[in-house]
Amino acid sequence: MSQVDLVIRGAKVVSADQIIDASVAIDGERIVAVGHDDLMPSAREEMRADGLYLLPxxxxxxxxxxxxxxxxxxxxxxxxxxxxxxxxxxxxxxxxxxxxxxxxxxxxxxxxxxxxxxxxxxxxxxxxxxxxxxxxxxxxxxxxxxxxxxxxxxxxxxxxxxxxxxxxxxxxxxxxxxxxxxxxxxxxxxxxxxxxxxxxxxxxxxxxxxxxxxxxxxxxxxxxxxxxxxxxxxxxxxxxxxxxxxxxxxxxxxxxxxxxxxxxxxxxxxxxxxxxxxxxxxxxxxxxxxxxxxxxxxxxxxxxxxxxxxxxxxxxxxxxxxxxxxxxxxxxxxxxxxxxxxxxxxxxxxxxxxxxxxxxxxxxxxxxxxYGPKGVIAPGAHADIAIVDxxxxxxxxxxxxxxxxxxxxxxGRAVKGYPLHTLVRGRFVMRDGKLVKDAAGWGRSVKSIQAMPAAKARNAEHYISAILKTPDGVRPTAEPVDVGSVFGNEM
The missing domain is CATH 3.20.20.140 (Metal-dependent hydrolases)
Known part of the structure; x- marks a missing residue:
């Protein structure tokens, strides 16, 4: 692997299922490797995160x-x-x-x-x-x-x-x-x-x-x-x-x-x-x-x-x-x-x-x-990471x-456990507890990555879109009613 933008070394990486000792390599907006420190590529920037946790x-x-x-x-x-x-x-x-x-x-x-x-x-x-x-x-x-x-x-x-x-x-x-x-x-x-x-x-x-x-x-x-x-x-x-x-x-x-x-x-x-x-x-x-x-x-x-x-x-x-x-x-x-x-x-x-x-x-x-681009620290995912002490x-x-x-x-509430650094798609937006002010405008809509699972619509025959049509599938038109033909001519 060629040189990457950033390697975070010596951290504990947290998922919903496990916590592992691992380093994380980031290139551009995405994570490209998660694993043993010796396996990480060279990087233009390195960060030591010993004793810290990397959370999605x-x-x-x-x-x-x-x-x-x-x-x-x-x-x-x-x-x-x-x-x-x-x-x-x-x-x-x-x-x-x-x-x-x-x-x-x-x-x-x-x-x-x-x-x-x-x-x-x-x-x-x-x-x-x-x-x-x-x-x-x-x-x-x-x-x-x-x-x-x-x-x-x-x-x-x-x-x-x-x-x-x-x-x-x-x-x-x-x-x-x-x-x-x-x-x-x-x-x-x-x-x-x-x-x-x-x-x-x-x-x-x-x-x-x-x-x-x-x-x-x-x-x-x-x-x-x-x-x-x-x-x-x-x-x-x-x-x-x-x-x-x-x-x-x-x-x-x-x-x-x-x-x-x-x-x-x-x-x-x-x-x-x-x-x-x-x-x-x-x-x-x-x-x-x-x-x-x-x-x-x-x-x-x-x-x-x-x-x-x-x-x-x-x-x-x-x-x-x-x-x-x-x-x-x-x-x-x-x-x-x-x-x-x-x-x-x-x-x-x-x-x-x-x-x-x-x-x-x-x-x-x-x-x-x-999920996939976001919500996980894994190769291919967006490098959205909170580094926590x-x-x-x-x-x-x-x-x-x-x-x-x-x-x-x-x-005034006492707390124990803080995010020290925040990365959004590989860019620090908070570093050492301080806002990175020139990162304003880095955020973007997630619409382009949104992929909902298959829909499971039910009772569609009763939807308004269905009942506006007659049983033969044709939208009815309003025709004048001949009252005499309905009730006879006794009226």
Whole structure:
């Protein structure tokens, strides 16, 4: 083999199945060799990584970079910088921007903004009542997947009606495209919030009271019923409740192609923290009682929940610290802190590094059809790598975040285990814990490498596209009806 660009020597390489002592050779954007140090080719640059771990870069399938529309909260450049500094090499960005990613014109605006990204990305388009006729065009123009806001959240996009959701699934099932669903029952949420506001409740715990677990249970059940009927692929976002896990388990047993994520906040935080932090912890779905933490963690371990995402949802500090909970914007930054938080739990022996790689990289890559090029450290794969020091300790600080949103519930939290360096397709975007600023714009869309498995559409004869035709396959035309010939001439 001729001289390559970089050889990382003396590391431990982590996959979902094993940890091996190995060196890694990188040429251009791809890994060209993984193996014994003596077998590595010569390189223009070498890095010693003795005592460090090489993880496939994390893939965060749930981020809000607020761009276009809300530059005071975040931009693609600042959000992707946060990802780079958190060991995240690919993100999937949500459509509740301004304008929403609901048309090709709106998508073009977002794609232009994404040209400043440090990391690779997918873009979720919007599935709503007014976008059903846009789905194929959005896919052709570059979206990788879709998002349906069945529960309301920032941006107040109207929840799709059940009819629109079913029709959307009918369109996407034959294509094999996965839809992310924010699964809460909006009718329940709106009514309960309105009743409490009328009674003057503005305390932090009112937000949880407005969004009980039954809203998640009902919505997941409804969405997965439609997915089962159509054969559509679905992804449940930010699973928050232990009480709804039985629904997810049941549909998985029945063969529905559903994946699910939870977030560090749902396994590590609870209402005890909400009472202290107030609006900083307001997000959708809400932070729940402590009894939910351990079952959600166990669901990660047993595969009921497939992956860790962050729901990175930044806002300005003043938008998070208002005394009235209903006036506090929902969400907080998370893409930069996720890896350190989860590695800390690995160090506490709650999971293995192999488990973490499965949750943070392998399973997201499989869910979004990019496994192979991404999600693995192997010859031929993109050189998306987080180089981690499992012994490094520190204190998380909101003041040091790359995100514009300098407010975080993780502020002051002790962690052990940090990403020191991040490579995206062979290029350092973070090195020695510092952002490589001239790497802005290196990120690119994963659309060109996306390859979803074969689709398994079901009940296609009942799809709207089928029932618009008569049994002979011809679309009917409206002919004037002779009322007399129908009812006789007695009228």
């Amino acid at each position: 870069g994390a893939i965060d399938s749930h981020v809000h970079f607020r761009d276009p529309g809300y530059p005071n909260k975040e931009t693609w450049k600042t959000g992707s910088a946060a990802a780079a500094c958190g060991g995240v090499t690919t993100v999937f960005e949500m459509p509740n921007t301004n304008p929403p990613t609901a048309t090709v014109d709106a998508l073009r605006i977002k794609q232009k903004a994404a040209e400043s990204s440090y990391v690779d990305f997918g873009i979720h388009g919007l599935l709503g009542d007014d976008t059903i006729d846009q789905l194929e065009a959005l896919l052709d123009a570059g979206v990788t997947s879709f998002k349906a806001f069945v529960g309301n959240t920032f941006g107040n996009l109207p929840a799709p009606t059940d009819g629109a959701l079913l029709e959307g699934f009918e369109k996407l099932a034959p294509l094999g495209i996965r839809t992310v669903v924010h699964a809460e029952n909006s009718s329940i949420l709106f009514r309960r919030q309105k009743r409490m506001q009328e009674e003057g409740r503005i305390d932090a715990m009112a937000h949880l009271a407005a969004r009980p677990a039954v809203a998640e249970i009902e919505a997941i059940n409804r969405v997965l019923t439609l997915a089962e009927w159509t054969g559509a692929r679905v992804h449940i976002a930010h699973h928050s409740s232990a009480d709804s896990l039985f629904v997810l388990r049941d549909f998985k047993r029945r063969g529905v192609d559903v994946t699910a994520e939870t977030c560090p906040q749902y396994v590590l935080l609870n209402t005890d923290h909400m009472l202290k932090l107030g609006g900083i912890l307001r997000l959708n779905p809400p932070i729940r009682e402590a009894r939910n933490n351990e079952p959600l963690w166990d669901a990660l371990l047993d595969g009921t929940i497939d992956m860790i995402a962050t729901d990175h949802a930044p806002h300005a500090p003043d938008e998070k610290t208002r005394p009235n909970i209903w006036e506090c914007d929902c969400g907080f930054p998370g893409v930069e802190t996720q890896m350190a938080l989860m590695l800390t739990e690995v160090n506490r022996e709650r999971a293995s590094l192999m488990d973490y790689v499965r949750w943070s990289s392998v399973n997201p890559a499989r869910a979004w059809g990019i 499992m012994n490094r300790t520190g204190i998380l600080s909101q003041n040091q975040l790359q995100s514009i949103s300098k407010i975080s519930p993780w502020h």
